Amino acid sequence: MAASLALRSAVLSVALFAGFILVWHLATNTHQTVQAMDPEYAKLMGMTVTQGKSAMPGPLDVATKIWDHLKDPFYDRGSNDKGLGIQLAYSIARVMVGYLIAVAVAIPVGFLIGMSPLLSRALDPFIQILKPISPLAWMPLALYTIKDSSLSAIFVIFICSLWPTLINTAFGVASVRREWLNVARTLEVGVFRRAFTIILPAAAPTILTGMRISIGIAWLVIVAAEMLVGGTGIGYFVWNEWNNLSITNVIAAILVIGVVGMAFDQILARLTRLVTFPE
Amino acid sequence: MSADHFISIEGITKRFPASGGASTTIFEDLWLAMRRGEFTCLIGHSGCGKTTVLNILAGLDQPTSGAVIVDNHEIFGPSLDRAVIFQSHALLPWRSVLGNVAYAVASKWRSWSRPEIEAHARKFIDLVGLSGAERKRPAELSGGMKQRVGIARALAIEPKIMLMDEPFSALDALTRGTLQDEVRRICTSTGQTVFMITHDVDEAIYLADRIVLMTNGPEAVLAEIVENPLPKERARHDIHRHPFYYGVRNHIIDFLVSRSRNFRADGGAFDKRHVPIVRPGANDKIETAGAGGDRNCAPYAA
Numbered sequence: 001m002a003a004s005l006a007l008r009s010a011v012l013s014v015a016l017f018a019g020f021i022l023v024w025h026l027a028t029n030t031h032q033t034v035q036a037m038d039p040e041y042a043k044l045m046g047m048t049v050t051q052g053k054s055a056m057p058g059p060l061d062v063a064t065k066i067w068d069h070l071k072d073p074f075y076d077r078g079s080n081d082k083g084l085g086i087q088l089a090y091s092i093a094r095v096m097v098g099y100l101i102a103v104a105v106a107i108p109v110g111f112l113i114g115m116s117p118l119l120s121r122a123l124d125p126f127i128q129i130l131k132p133i134s135p136l137a138w139m140p141l142a143l144y145t146i147k148d149s150s151l152s153a154i155f156v157i158f159i160c161s162l163w164p165t166l167i168n169t170a171f172g173v174a175s176v177r178r179e180w181l182n183v184a185r186t187l188e189v190g191v192f193r194r195a196f197t198i199i200l201p202a203a204a205p206t207i208l209t210g211m212r213i214s215i216g217i218a219w220l221v222i223v224a225a226e227m228l229v230g231g232t233g234i235g236y237f238v239w240n241e242w243n244n245l246s247i248t249n250v251i252a253a254i255l256v257i258g259v260v261g262m263a264f265d266q267i268l269a270r271l272t273r274l275v276t277f278p279e
Numbered sequence: 280m281s282a283d284h285f286i287s288i289e290g291i292t293k294r295f296p297a298s299g300g301a302s303t304t305i306f307e308d309l310w311l312a313m314r315r316g317e318f319t320c321l322i323g324h325s326g327c328g329k330t331t332v333l334n335i336l337a338g339l340d341q342p343t344s345g346a347v348i349v350d351n352h353e354i355f356g357p358s359l360d361r362a363v364i365f366q367s368h369a370l371l372p373w374r375s376v377l378g379n380v381a382y383a384v385a386s387k388w389r390s391w392s393r394p395e396i397e398a399h400a401r402k403f404i405d406l407v408g409l410s411g412a413e414r415k416r417p418a419e420l421s422g423g424m425k426q427r428v429g430i431a432r433a434l435a436i437e438p439k440i441m442l443m444d445e446p447f448s449a450l451d452a453l454t455r456g457t458l459q460d461e462v463r464r465i466c467t468s469t470g471q472t473v474f475m476i477t478h479d480v481d482e483a484i485y486l487a488d489r490i491v492l493m494t495n496g497p498e499a500v501l502a503e504i505v506e507n508p509l510p511k512e513r514a515r516h517d518i519h520r521h522p523f524y525y526g527v528r529n530h531i532i533d534f535l536v537s538r539s540r541n542f543r544a545d546g547g548a549f550d551k552r553h554v555p556i557v558r559p560g561a562n563d564k565i566e567t568a569g570a571g572g573d574r575n576c577a578p579y580a581a
Contacts, residue, residue: 177369179367182339183363183365186337186339186357186361186362187357187383187436188357188358188359189386197382202373277372278372278416279418
C-alpha cells in the first residue's frame with residue numbers, strides 16, 4: 001500500500017480543497033439580511049455595492065476574475081489600472097534586485113565572519129541588534145535619505161534578506177569539518193584555493209538554506225513595503241483594490257502572491273539539493 | 280646526519296592549560312628517530328597522546344617545546360612531504376574518488392595539466408585496487424574502499440613519510456586484514472617511510488619494523504622500542520607459526536596490560552633520549568640505544 005500514499009494524499013488534498021470551496025460557496029451565496037439593514041449602516045459596513053448579496057465574493061467570482069487576469073495580464077490603462085502581470089513584474093524585479101545585492105554582500109561578509117573569530121566577535125553585537133528590526137522600520141529612514149520610493153522599497157528588501165544569508169553563511173563557514181581543513185593544510189593549499197575548493201562546497205548547503213529563508217522573507221516584506229510606498233507592485237495592487245472595495249481582486253492577488261512565493265521557494269529548494277552532498 | 284635520523288623527534292613536550300592556571304602535561308621530552316624506509320608503529324592506550332605526536336609530526340599541531348627534524352630540516356607546519364591518512368578517512372564528499380585523489384595531485388604539482396593530473400591519480404587509484412570506481416562519490420563506497428581512497432590520496436603526492444592515525448580501526452576485521460596486506464605490499468615495494476599509530480598489537484607486529492611503546496598519560500613517555508624479530512618477508516597466514524611471534528606479542532601485551540600503567544621513568548637508569556631497544560624472541564636480549572654507537576638519538580647532546 002506504500003505506493004498509493006501519493007495517490008491517497010492527492011485524493012485527500014482534492015477533497016479538502018473541494019470541501020473548502022463548497023463551504024465558501026455556501027457561505028457567500030446566501031441572501032443575507034443586507035436588505036433589511038439600514039442603507040446608511042450598510043454603507044458604513046461596505047455593503048452597498050452588493051445589492052443584496054454578501055460583499056464577500058464566492059469562489060466562482062474569484063475564479064472568473066483570475067481567468068480575466070490570466071487572459072490579459074499586461075494591460076496598462078493608467079497609473080491606477082495596470083494588469084496583474086505588470087504589477088507582479090514590478091514586485092519580482094524589486095525583490096530580485098534587493099535580494100541579489102543582499103546575497104552579493106552577505107556571502108563575502110559571512111565568509112569573513114565565519115573564517116575570522118575576531119571579526120565574528122566584533123560584528124556580533126551589531127548583527128544581533130540590527131537583525132530583529134522589522135525591515136519596514138527602515139522605510140522612513142530610507143525614504144528620507146534615498147528620496148526615491150522605489151529605491152527605498154529595494155533597500156528594505158535588501159536589509160531584510162541580508163540577515164538569514166549572512167548568518168547562515170557565517171555559520172556554514174565556521175562549522176566546516178576540521179578534518180577537511182586539515183586535508184587542505186597537509187596539502188599546503190593556499191587561502192583562496194581553500195576558500196573556493198573546501199569551504200565553499202562544504203558550506204554551500206547551509207548558505208543556500210539561508211538564501212532560501214531570505215527569499216521567503218523578501219517576498220513577505222515586498223507586499224507590505226509596496227503598500228507603504230505605493231505606485232506599482234502587487235502590494236500596491238492589493239491596497240488599491242481594497243480602496244476600490246474589490247474583494248475579488250484582493251483574493252485573486254492573495255492567491256497569486258502565494259503561488260509566486262511558492263515558486264521562489266521551490267527554485268531555491270532545487271538549488272539547495274544541487275549542492276547538497278551525501279555523507 | 281646519519282640515515283638513522285631521517286625523521287627525528289627531539290625532546291617534544293605538549294602541555295594544555297588546565298583550570299586554575301595549572302597545565303596538564305600530555306607528554307614531556309619525547310625522543311625518537313626513524314630510518315628512511317622504515318615502518319614504525321606507535322602503540323599505546325587511548326588518551327596517552329599518540330595522536331598528538333602524529334599531529335605534531337604532520338605539522339597540524341605544535342609542540343609546547345622541542346622540535347621535529349625531517350630529512351635535515353626542522354618542520355614548521357604541514358607539508359606535502361608528509362602525507363596524513365586520517366582515521367576518519369576525511370574524504371571530500373562532494374568530490375568523486377578521482378576528484379579526491381586529483382585534488383591532492385593538483386596541490387603538489389600545480390603546473391600540471393588536467394590530463395597529467397588525472398593520469399597520475401588513476402595510477403594510484405589502480406594501486407589500491409579501486410579501478411572502475413573513479414567516478415563514485417565517497418558516500419557510495421564502503422568503509423574499506425573509502426580508506427583505500429585515503430591511502431591512494433596520501434601515496435599520490437609521493438611523500439617522504441606517510442603518517443597514519445589508526446587508519447583501520449573503524450573497519451571490520453576482514454576488511455582490516457585485506458587493507459593491512461595492501462599497505463604492507465605497497466610500502467615494502469616502494470620503500471615508503473611510514474609512521475603509524477595503532478592500538479592493535481597484531482597489526483603492529485604484522486606491519487612494523489619497529490614498535491614504539493608509549494605509556495599511559497598524562498605525562499606519557501616512550502618506554503621501549505621493540506625491534507620486530509620477524510623476517511621482513513612475512514605473510515599473514517603463517518606469521519603466528521614463527522618461533523618469535525608469541526615472544527613479541529606477549530611482550531607487547533604485557534606492556535599494555537600492566538607496565539603501561541605502572542611504568543615510571545624517574546628511575547635513575549631511564550634515559551628519555553636513549554629509549555631502550557628490545558628484541559623479544561628466543562632470548563630477550565636487551566640493549567640500550569646509543570650502546571651500539573649508530574643508534575644515538577641525540578645528535579645535539581652536549
